Amino acid sequence: MRLGLIVNPVAGMGGSVGLKGTDGELLHEALRRGARPVAPLKVTRFLNALTGKGFKGVIISAGGSMGCDYLAGFEGVLRYSCLNLPSPGKTATSREDTVQVVSEFVRRGVDLIAFVGGDGTARDVLEACRAEVPVLGIPSGVKMYSGVFAASPEAAAEVVTGFSMGGVVLDYVEVADVDEARLKEDVLSVRVYGYALTPLVEDYVIPSKDFAGGSEEDKWGIAEYFVEELMRDDVLYFLGPGTTTKAVADLLGLKKTLLGVDALFNRAVVGLDLSESDVLNLMRGYEQAAIVVSIIGRQGYLFGRGNQQFSARVLREVGRQNIYVLSTASKLSSVKHLLIDVGDPELEVALSGYWRIITGYREESVKLVLPACCLDRYLRTPSGSLQSIPQS
Amino acid sequence: MMVFRQAKWDEPVLFELGGSSKQTFAVDDEFSGEAEEALSKAPRHVLRSVEPGIPNLSEVEVVRHFTRLSQMSYGVDLGPVPLGSCTMKYNPKVSEELASDRRIVDLHPYQDVDSVQGVLEIMYLMQKWLSEITGMDECSLQPPAGAAGEFVGALIIKKYHLDKGNTGKVEMIVPEAAHGSNPASSAMAGFKVVKIPTAPDGETDIEALKAVLSDSTAGLMLTNPNTLGIFESKIVEISDLLHGRDALMYYDGANLNGILGLVRPGDMGFDIIHLNLHKTFSAPHGGGGPGAGAVCVKSGLKEYLPVPIVDFDGRKYVFRYDLSRTVGRISWFYGNVVPIVKSFIYIATLGPSLREVAELSVLNTNYLMRKLAGLRGVSLAYGEGRWRKHEFVVSFEKLLKETGVSAEDVAKALLDRGFHAPTIYFPLIVKEAHMIEVTESESKENIDALANAYKEVVDLAYSSPELVKSSPTNTSVGRLDVLTANHPKTLAPTYRYVEKLKDEGP
Ligand SMILES: Cc1ncc(COP(=O)(O)O)c(C=O)c1O
Numbered sequence: 001m002r003l004g005l006i007v008n009p010v011a012g013m014g015g016s017v018g019l020k021g022t023d024g025e026l027l028h029e030a031l032r033r034g035a036r037p038v039a040p041l042k043v044t045r046f047l048n049a050l051t052g053k054g055f056k057g058v059i060i061s062a063g064g065s066m067g068c069d070y071l072a073g074f075e076g077v078l079r080y081s082c083l084n085l086p087s088p089g090k091t092a093t094s095r096e097d098t099v100q101v102v103s104e105f106v107r108r109g110v111d112l113i114a115f116v117g118g119d120g121t122a123r124d125v126l127e128a129c130r131a132e133v134p135v136l137g138i139p140s141g142v143k144m145y146s147g148v149f150a151a152s153p154e155a156a157a158e159v160v161t162g163f164s165m166g167g168v169v170l171d172y173v174e175v176a177d178v179d180e181a182r183l184k185e186d187v188l189s190v191r192v193y194g195y196a197l198t199p200l201v202e203d204y205v206i207p208s209k210d211f212a213g214g215s216e217e218d219k220w221g222i223a224e225y226f227v228e229e230l231m232r233d234d235v236l237y238f239l240g241p242g243t244t245t246k247a248v249a250d251l252l253g254l255k256k257t258l259l260g261v262d263a264l265f266n267r268a269v270v271g272l273d274l275s276e277s278d279v280l281n282l283m284r285g286y287e288q289a290a291i292v293v294s295i296i297g298r299q300g301y302l303f304g305r306g307n308q309q310f311s312a313r314v315l316r317e318v319g320r321q322n323i324y325v326l327s328t329a330s331k332l333s334s335v336k337h338l339l340i341d342v343g344d345p346e347l348e349v350a351l352s353g354y355w356r357i358i359t360g361y362r363e364e365s366v367k368l369v370l371p372a373c374c375l376d377r378y379l380r381t382p383s384g385s386l387q388s389i390p391q392s
Numbered sequence: 393m394m395v396f397r398q399a400k401w402d403e404p405v406l407f408e409l410g411g412s413s414k415q416t417f418a419v420d421d422e423f424s425g426e427a428e429e430a431l432s433k434a435p436r437h438v439l440r441s442v443e444p445g446i447p448n449l450s451e452v453e454v455v456r457h458f459t460r461l462s463q464m465s466y467g468v469d470l471g472p473v474p475l476g477s478c479t480m481k482y483n484p485k486v487s488e489e490l491a492s493d494r495r496i497v498d499l500h501p502y503q504d505v506d507s508v509q510g511v512l513e514i515m516y517l518m519q520k521w522l523s524e525i526t527g528m529d530e531c532s533l534q535p536p537a538g539a540a541g542e543f544v545g546a547l548i549i550k551k552y553h554l555d556k557g558n559t560g561k562v563e564m565i566v567p568e569a570a571h572g573s574n575p576a577s578s579a580m581a582g583f584k585v586v587k588i589p590t591a592p593d594g595e596t597d598i599e600a601l602k603a604v605l606s607d608s609t610a611g612l613m614l615t616n617p618n619t620l621g622i623f624e625s626k627i628v629e630i631s632d633l634l635h636g637r638d639a640l641m642y643y644d645g646a647n648l649n650g651i652l653g654l655v656r657p658g659d660m661g662f663d664i665i666h667l668n669l670h671k672t673f674s675a676p677h678g679g680g681g682p683g684a685g686a687v688c689v690k691s692g693l694k695e696y697l698p699v700p701i702v703d704f705d706g707r708k709y710v711f712r713y714d715l716s717r718t719v720g721r722i723s724w725f726y727g728n729v730v731p732i733v734k735s736f737i738y739i740a741t742l743g744p745s746l747r748e749v750a751e752l753s754v755l756n757t758n759y760l761m762r763k764l765a766g767l768r769g770v771s772l773a774y775g776e777g778r779w780r781k782h783e784f785v786v787s788f789e790k791l792l793k794e795t796g797v798s799a800e801d802v803a804k805a806l807l808d809r810g811f812h813a814p815t816i817y818f819p820l821i822v823k824e825a826h827m828i829e830v831t832e833s834e835s836k837e838n839i840d841a842l843a844n845a846y847k848e849v850v851d852l853a854y855s856s857p858e859l860v861k862s863s864p865t866n867t868s869v870g871r872l873d874v875l876t877a878n879h880p881k882t883l884a885p886t887y888r889y890v891e892k893l894k895d896e897g898p
Contacts, residue, residue, distance in 0.1 A: 333568075364585070366597075368600070
């Protein structure tokens with residue numbers, strides 16, 4: 001089997017600095033805000049897991065920071081060859097490079113293309129491969145509304161190995177992305193840009209986001225319960241993105257950005273659209289902090305998609321007992337379990353287990369939360385190894 | 393194969409039937425003087441100035457009207473009603489006949505107890521029998537339905553904890569696969585509802601249960617076998633876990649068809665149970681009610697039961713209202729007595745063979761399950777490879793994906809083949825679900841016919857899906873638009889409401 005591997009080295013950098021993406025000019029803003037690359041770590045995790053699985057195929061990769069740099073520095077045993085693309089010596093990579101590399105993969109007849117990136121990268125990959133070759137996303141973006149992404153780099157390695165052994169189902173899934181122009185007006189509008197052929201392995205490859213939320217009424221019930229019975233004075237609350245958390249602010253008559261992280265203290269706004277470092281700084285001024293988040297429908301992410309400001313560091317400081325999760329019942333029933341993908345396997349495992357989710361007025365539902373890094377410890381793997389019982 | 397066709401009468405509602413007045417106050421000539429005199433003596437304010445707004449029809453018109461309507465409806469007397477969770481068994485005519493006796497239907501709730509000793513004896517025996525069947529110590533027949541019994545149970549749990557001074561017991565745990573009335577009754581009784589998931593083997597996820605158990609836990613509402621028809625094998629461990637936290641175990645016994653005479657909720661560790669007499673014990677339901685929902689408890693909770701209960705003082709049967717911790721009344725008078733009598737007859741005629749009800753139901757269920765689970769596009773949700781008890785749930789998710797035919801389309805197509813469709817889209821944890829229960833009443837021939845109908849529909853879904861999606865066509869009413877059919881603007885419970893809607897316009 002021949003695997004095409006391409007990396008968007010800047011993907012995901014906008015996340016922790018409170019940007020909704022890293023596409024186009026947003027990258028400069030991300031760099032200005034001091035963002036650090038996230039893709040290299042994801043590639044390394046992917047390659048490690050792939051060796052661990054005993055992957056027997058050949059990797060064909062883009063050159064430099066778009067692939068071969070990581071393979072060259074990698075310690076495990078993997079067979080690979082490098083393309084002379086993008087042209088060596090180029091300092092900044094662009095979407096044109098992605099298109100060029102993927103076209104070359106197609107020309108050389110690779111069996112599967114794995115890319116490291118987010119929705120923007122997925123669109124570029126799709127443009128070049130025109131759904132003729134199956135693609136799999138190794139999640140590294142800020143936005144990942146498309147259905148091509150594995151749950152984590154490790155899950156991607158599972159899927160690739162399963163694929164190389166045959167017997168994995170391929171199907172067309174949505175490649176979606178937010179409308180950046182409307183996002184500036186704080187309006188969430190997601191468009192489907194096309195359909196990519198993807199190896200689908202239940203639990204390991206995450207479906208596209210469910211764009212329909214629950215009913216308004218459910219959200220009010222959730223917000224009322226939270227405000228009346230759970231919210232306390234003298235605690236700093238960070239509200240994550242989404243319409244469910246926004247209902248809480250609406251009920252209190254306060255402003256809330258739809259896609260940002262905002263902070264409330266004693267029923268007043270003390271911060272809007274915060275970055276990870278804003279969150280950490282703000283916390284220093286208060287005795288106790290809590291996080292209120294919602295989940296991403298159908299995909300089931302609790303942390304790691306669209307709310308990267310709640311980084312591993314933030315979550316460690318706040319502590320599990322101070323995290324409230326809100327979701328309408330219909331959204332919750334669209335997922336079998338919830339996922340945490342914060343790039344810190346140790347924390348992900350520590351936070352996994354059964355969580356109470358607030359689903360209505362004085363109503364809670366229990367859901368299993370799994371670490372995206374290490375699904376094979378909890379679930380049957382695509383190559384069929386045994387399932388272990390989750391520890392709570 | 394038998395072709396199914398339902399009558400299609402263009403039958404107006406009773407109030408819009410007929411025209412000219414056919415009703416009058418007919419008095420023989422020889423009494424006309426008395427009649428006039430009586431009328432003239434009546435106080436003016438009780439005399440009507442306008443005609444009453446009731447239908448103006450002759451007897452034959454009324455009979456024909458209802459006969460036509462009956463030809464356009466469907467029930468267990470016409471064919472199988474395999475509605476999961478509803479236990480639509482045949483209602484023996486002997487029970488109907490005896491319970492229609494004037495000595496039952498003409499009883500008045502204010503009659504002196506000395507004049508109703510017979511029916512009190514029936515109620516007393518029912519309290520005893522139901523206690524024996526469920527492994528409990530005392531029952532009250534007050535609740536008029538299952539959900540009312542659940543509400544009583546939740547109130548008992550609340551009062552029990554408050555009596556012990558435990559004000560922090562505010563949470564009721566309910567499996568997410570439970571019947572909707574479980575969380576609803578808990579919420580009505582003032583509890584916070586905590587829902588726990590089902591594990592892949594179809595049983596309650598015991599790790600999730602352990603994770604949420606706390607000193608705030610007031611109780612757990614469970615049904616066993618659960619709504620997937622799967623027996624909770626760790627039930628004793630679950631009871632011990634709850635009791636270890638001083639929380640009570642509530643059994644939703646709406647349907648006992650899977651365990652009757654085989655195992656008893658009381659022995660599993662449950663403290664409170666309600667029973668739907670209109671399911672397991674064959675009093676009619678589904679438009680045919682009224683229901684009856686006995687509630688039974690272990691001896692320690694006896695004083696909490698709703699009143700009155702029937703007691704025997706050695707000489708005669710009496711009503712007792714003096715239970716010291718009673719949660720009060722949940723219904724008028726003594727509950728719904730007629731269905732209680734019907735269930736009494738059902739139990740009395742079966743005697744020790746009551747156990748065969750469960751044995752046959754379980755056999756029928758598994759026979760049908762095996763036939764359906766092998767069909768293309770159909771899968772068993774949860775508990776692969778396990779036997780079911782009184783019911784089972786299949787999923788048409790794969791069929792929908794491959795053909796565009798949904799569980800609802802399959803249900804509509806079954807109607808065309810002379811079967812009432814099973815419960816669909818419940819439990820909520822199974823996508824594209826059919827919840828199927830054939831009870832002990834259906835013969836092997838009928839079950840085979842149902843299985844064949846399913847096979848025919850599924851095959852058709854793969855060859856001509858549009859034919860399935862246009863069903864039903866053999867029924868009195870064709871495919872309804874679900875939204876308008878359920879909208880308050882079209883669903884009118886009374887004629888007065890119909891008129892109000894007409895006044896308001898569309
Ligand atoms: C499992 C279960 N519990 C409770 C009920 C409620 O019973 P009722 O309709 O008599 O209120 C039902 C009725 O469908 C049921 O199936």
